[in-house]
Amino acid sequence: MTAEESDLVLxxxxxxxDKSAFDLLxxxxxxxxxxxxxxxxxxxxxxxxxxxxxxxxxYRALPQFRGDSAFYTWMYRIAINTAxxxxxxxxxxxxxxxxxxxxxxxxxxxxxxxxxxxxPEGMALTEEIRGIVNSAIEGLPEELKTxxxxxxxxGLSYEEIxxxxxxxxxxxxSRIFRAREAIDKRLREVFEGGLGRTEExx
Amino acid sequence: xxEERPANDLGAQHGERDSQLSAMxxxxxSAAECELLARRLTRDEALRAQWSRYSMIGAALRAERxxxxxxxxxxxxxxxxxxEASYGDSSAADAAIVARPAAATSASRGSLGDRWMRLxxxxxxxxxxxxxxxxxxxxxxxxxxxxxxxxxPVQETTVTVSPEPASTTTVALNQPAAEVRERVxxxxxxxxxTTPAPSSATNIAPPARLANYxxxxxxxxxxMTRRMALLGLVASDGTGAPELAExxxxxxxxxxxxxxxxxx
Numbered sequence: 519m520t521a522e523e524s525d526l527v528l529x530x531x532x533x534x535x536d537k538s539a540f541d542l543l544x545x546x547x548x549x550x551x552x553x554x555x556x557x558x559x560x561x562x563x564x565x566x567x568x569x570x571x572x573x574x575x576x577y578r579a580l581p582q583f584r585g586d587s588a589f590y591t592w593m594y595r596i597a598i599n600t601a602x603x604x605x606x607x608x609x610x611x612x613x614x615x616x617x618x619x620x621x622x623x624x625x626x627x628x629x630x631x632x633x634x635x636x637x638p639e640g641m642a643l644t645e646e647i648r649g650i651v652n653s654a655i656e657g658l659p660e661e662l663k664t665x666x667x668x669x670x671x672x673g674l675s676y677e678e679i680x681x682x683x684x685x686x687x688x689x690x691x692s693r694i695f696r697a698r699e700a701i702d703k704r705l706r707e708v709f710e711g712g713l714g715r716t717e718e719x720x
Numbered sequence: 721x722x723e724e725r726p727a728n729d730l731g732a733q734h735g736e737r738d739s740q741l742s743a744m745x746x747x748x749x750s751a752a753e754c755e756l757l758a759r760r761l762t763r764d765e766a767l768r769a770q771w772s773r774y775s776m777i778g779a780a781l782r783a784e785r786x787x788x789x790x791x792x793x794x795x796x797x798x799x800x801x802x803x804e805a806s807y808g809d810s811s812a813a814d815a816a817i818v819a820r821p822a823a824a825t826s827a828s829r830g831s832l833g834d835r836w837m838r839l840x841x842x843x844x845x846x847x848x849x850x851x852x853x854x855x856x857x858x859x860x861x862x863x864x865x866x867x868x869x870x871x872x873p874v875q876e877t878t879v880t881v882s883p884e885p886a887s888t889t890t891v892a893l894n895q896p897a898a899e900v901r902e903r904v905x906x907x908x909x910x911x912x913x914t915t916p917a918p919s920s921a922t923n924i925a926p927p928a929r930l931a932n933y934x935x936x937x938x939x940x941x942x943x944m945t946r947r948m949a950l951l952g953l954v955a956s957d958g959t960g961a962p963e964l965a966e967x968x969x970x971x972x973x974x975x976x977x978x979x980x981x982x983x984x
Contacts, residue, residue: 522747523747523754524746524749524754525747527754527758531755531758533807534807535806535807535808536762536806537798537801537802537806538761538768539761540797540801541768541801542771544793544794545768545772545791545794546745547775548793548794549779549787549789550779552787552788552793553779553787562788569793570793570796570797570800574801577804580807641788644787644788644789644790647780647789648783648789651777651781666781670781671781675748676743676746691743691748694742694746695738695739698777699738701777702777705776706773709773
């Protein structure tokens with residue numbers, strides 16, 4: 519099963535009336551979509567607004583989604599069109615990057631060119647979370663670290679990771695889960711301790 | 721030892737569930753397991769929060785500059801969508817969201833509803849199709865009649881009667897039948913009376929009258945011509961019978977009288 523098929527299970531649930539399945543899709547892709555929109559607008563808060571609008575548009579158009587493409591590819595196009603429309607409505611020129619609409623993977627180099635005028639508090643929280651995740655990663659056994667990095671940074675499938683690490687797919691699944699579990703344990707402590715709650719309330 | 725065992729089982733169950741969650745997040749879980757876990761996710765907020773943190777871990781690792789690591793977008797979208805209509809038969813799915821003991825019962829009722837809807841849909845579909853077909857046939861028939869009436873070279877006699885004692889009478893000829901409407905005046909009597917005009921078919925002398933004509937004028941015709949005319953009458957007798965029955969009606973007196981006068 520691919521990520522597309524996994525998303526399709528959730529999409530079908532939404533089409534049958536399960537709104538919370540759409541919430542799962544939003545939670546899964548919200549960061550990617552915001553990052554994508556940040557190619558067009560400089561302000562992260564505005565990028566979040568556009569991402570929100572794009573997700574609402576996607577929800578309203580979901581009955582017409584037949585699964586011919588992956589959910590994220592479809593979402594990617596909606597987000598780009600929403601950002602472009604937003605810019606056009608304000609008669610502001612977008613940042614001059616050529617975007618390949620067929621490729622949902624974003625270029626990291628573009629992101630480095632952007633300035634981030636977001637509030638210091640919000641970014642401090644984000645930086646803190648990043649610090650926790652990175653330190654948790656550093657504390658992981660090498661095979662767990664390699665597995666999670668190949669998955670999250672390089673986007674390899676379990677089968678590809680298994681080939682790279684010369685181990686069964688089941689082992690890859692177990693390693694990635696254990697890595698996430700270890701990082702999540704640290705994050706949970708942070709969130710349960712109160713960090714991030716004020717941010718969620720905003 | 722016995723007390724530890726259920727706790728260990730629970731831990732193992734949670735471990736397996738979390739492992740499935742991780743695999744589902746990566747799209748590496750089978751469709752059937754995905755479906756089961758998605759159902760669980762709809763009613764387990766803690767599990768959904770864990771799903772969010774998995775997303776956050778990925779975003780943090782990718783060091784997505786400018787992207788804040790929180791669920792604000794998801795929370796806003798969720799709030800906005802809660803005011804929107806659900807798609808499909810949301811009863812079963814929405815019942816599952818509410819975490820309460822009766823959730824399983826509600827879900828089973830929803831699935832029963834699904835089954836009924838699945839059975840009823842073809843019946844409703846067939847009913848609608850039959851209705852559309854019947855309406856189409858009726859409409860086509862009415863169209864045919866209207867077209868025939870409009871196409872026919874109609875000669876109509878319309879007599880307009882005024883409600884006043886000193887009434888004026890007008891006669892309209894050669895008007896299309898479709899234009900003729902009876903208007904009812906306030907005292908309940910129609911303002912105009914329309915006499916149906918004889919159709920073009922009645923202008924042709926029917927076989928019976930033609931036979932009378934042939935017999936009446938036999939003394940002036942040659943035997944050969946008379947025989948040919950009678951043979952023609954015998955040959956067309958089968959088809960002419962219904963027309964003959966129609967001609968018995970008193971509506972077409974004018975034509976009939978002309979034929980009879982001619983015969984005499």
